[in-house]
Amino acid sequence: MINMEPVIGLEIHAQLNTRTKLFCSCPVGQKAEPNAHICEICAGQPGALPRLNEKAVELAARAVVALGGTVNAFSLFSRKNYFYPDLPNGFQTSQLDPPVGSGGGLNLALADGSEKFIRLNRVHMEDDAGKCVHDEKRDRTLVDLNRAGTPLIEIVTEPDLSSSREAMDFLKQLRGLLTQLEVTRGRLEEGEFRCDVNISLKPVGSETLGVRTEIKNLNSFRYVGQAIDFEIRRQTALYAAGYAIEQQTLHFDHLKAETRPLRSKEEAHDYRYFPQPDLPPVTVSPETVAAIKETLPPSLESVKEKLIASGLTLEIVNNLTATPGALDYFLAALKAHNDPKRLGTLMAELFLPTIRSKGLAPSEAKLTPPKLGQLAQLLAEGKLGKRAAYEMFGELFASGEDPLTLAGAKGLTLVSDAGPLLEWAKEIVAANPEETKLYLGGRKKILSFLVGQVMRRSQGAADPKKAAQALETVLGALSQ
Numbered sequence: 001m002i003n004m005e006p007v008i009g010l011e012i013h014a015q016l017n018t019r020t021k022l023f024c025s026c027p028v029g030q031k032a033e034p035n036a037h038i039c040e041i042c043a044g045q046p047g048a049l050p051r052l053n054e055k056a057v058e059l060a061a062r063a064v065v066a067l068g069g070t071v072n073a074f075s076l077f078s079r080k081n082y083f084y085p086d087l088p089n090g091f092q093t094s095q096l097d098p099p100v101g102s103g104g105g106l107n108l109a110l111a112d113g114s115e116k117f118i119r120l121n122r123v124h125m126e127d128d129a130g131k132c133v134h135d136e137k138r139d140r141t142l143v144d145l146n147r148a149g150t151p152l153i154e155i156v157t158e159p160d161l162s163s164s165r166e167a168m169d170f171l172k173q174l175r176g177l178l179t180q181l182e183v184t185r186g187r188l189e190e191g192e193f194r195c196d197v198n199i200s201l202k203p204v205g206s207e208t209l210g211v212r213t214e215i216k217n218l219n220s221f222r223y224v225g226q227a228i229d230f231e232i233r234r235q236t237a238l239y240a241a242g243y244a245i246e247q248q249t250l251h252f253d254h255l256k257a258e259t260r261p262l263r264s265k266e267e268a269h270d271y272r273y274f275p276q277p278d279l280p281p282v283t284v285s286p287e288t289v290a291a292i293k294e295t296l297p298p299s300l301e302s303v304k305e306k307l308i309a310s311g312l313t314l315e316i317v318n319n320l321t322a323t324p325g326a327l328d329y330f331l332a333a334l335k336a337h338n339d340p341k342r343l344g345t346l347m348a349e350l351f352l353p354t355i356r357s358k359g360l361a362p363s364e365a366k367l368t369p370p371k372l373g374q375l376a377q378l379l380a381e382g383k384l385g386k387r388a389a390y391e392m393f394g395e396l397f398a399s400g401e402d403p404l405t406l407a408g409a410k411g412l413t414l415v416s417d418a419g420p421l422l423e424w425a426k427e428i429v430a431a432n433p434e435e436t437k438l439y440l441g442g443r444k445k446i447l448s449f450l451v452g453q454v455m456r457r458s459q460g461a462a463d464p465k466k467a468a469q470a471l472e473t474v475l476g477a478l479s480q
């Protein structure tokens, strides 16, 4: 059989971080009795007129700018018609064409340290539906409209993802970005960040996409991974047996970790989209876009570029950006020790492996950023050897103690005082007349041998740079 590869595109719904709903002033996201937070607008009463929430537009535009897309100066709301008991209007108010944002993308950090640009097709605003709640006891279904009218953005990717791993990592990175920008609170368990997964198979290298299925409404990264892997296996088996894939909308059963048909796929024309006559076009001025750009923290891309320019390897940079919170920790530690290279190495070699093995977030570590900065500082000043730093790191991490104090208590600090160093240097020079002669005769390289001897004599406690200086002093006096 020909080799097939997966093609995956995501449609992500993120709940915008507003106080009130998209078209009315009912509060969003507060725990309340069913139907406590509804009004004639979000409950779809005849004749009620929606009014657009400005804050929602601003947050949507913010997301578009942060994702490198174009904020359309002019976008439209449409009615997307379908019937569902928890959709009181009989339509969802969504944006078809033009949406608030077009294009853009995200540089996905891959596990091997490389990157892959995942293109976005569009970002549009829409309102959420209410909820149907099944009352088991009395075998009836109730409708709760508290969620109806909650502002969402939908982010639609191009079909650029190729595995469950990539899809999960993409979602984590996207959620990280949007929560950092406070576009969304992004709480998965609250359904504030959820996605539909589109997936098909195609012969390796082929340009033509295969028939896809769409798995609806996944609100956990793990489910996304499981659903994709199941669907890849299912479609592969169908192709292998000579069947065609049917374009379908699927539901993921997380208890069985399998997908199940929900309905046959609907097309845009099935919804009979038409312009929402009750809402004027949405306009976003160039000034607003410029103002948003001003307030955005530097993009991950530019932060990465800066770090690489400061001497960090791409591997270390990706290591920092792949672990949520690691970059913030690193930047905080830089305030205590402004050498990105030394600090980045400590992060990649000691700190990050340790927090990963303990399942902690960087912010939960007892070893705070200033303390890690101090550790780097001790290394830089030669007060602590690299080996000693690595040796004591486990204890330092567990206790969160002051690095200098701990190193002192363990007898790991380096001797850099001139007194003992000069004593050792004299001793070594006296004990190695051959090498001393060679050095004085011009073989300057022999110094490193002598430094090694001082290190041995001091049982590793001497600061090697200072030891070299002490030796030079002693040898200099001899040459006169």
Ligand code: ADP
Pocket (backbone or CB within 6 Å): 007, 008, 009, 010, 011, 156, 157, 158, 159, 160, 198, 199, 200, 209, 210, 211, 212, 214, 266, 267, 268
């Ligand atoms: P719809 O709105 O009908 O779901 P779109 O064309 O807007 O369809 O695409 C929705 C998502 O499906 C996008 O993320 C897109 O990248 C993805 N997609 C489209 N075609 C395929 C395909 N053949 N295989 C995998 N994903 C696809």
Ligand code: MG
Pocket (backbone or CB within 6 Å): 011, 196, 214
């Ligand atoms: Mg879709």
Ligand code: ZN
Pocket (backbone or CB within 6 Å): 021, 024, 025, 026, 037, 038, 039, 040, 041, 042, 043, 149
């Ligand atoms: Zn309302």
